[in-house]
Amino acid sequence: MAETNIPLRVECTAAATALIHKLQAQHGDLLFHQSGGCCDGSAPMCYERDEFMIGDADVLLGWVEAQPFYMSAAQFEYWQHTHLTLDVVKGRGAGFSLEGPEGVRFLIRSRLFSDSEAEYLAQHPVQKGVQH
DSSP, X not given: OOGGGOOOSEEEOHHXXXXXXXXXXXXXXXXXXXXXXXXXXXXXXXXXXXXXXXXXXXXXXXXXXXXXXXXXXXXXXXXXXXXXXXXXXXXXXXXXXXXXXXXXXXXXXXEEOOHHHHHHHHTSOOEESOOO
């Protein structure tokens, strides 16, 4: 597979890009973590980078606008065949995520990887417990 065709596990829309830049200007470096449930459902959560501790139970899926995007290793077992697109919609977001006061919330849109994407990604495992 050519270098330009390397499949990404996570990308973002133009709306998400604009919001990330706005939040980064307000808060500095950010970190995303895909919530696995509980009080915030399965929402992508945005934090100041030094406010969320990554451990061995987390995997680095990739980067969105130079900000790391993580998911728990247990949740990744279910989602490993899924491409994630970070997007933004109007509405009240999660109480702990930085976009809450903006009147919008991040959300994930997803699709299954193609056979060729899945084959490539199976040969290039995610990194566990990497703090950036």
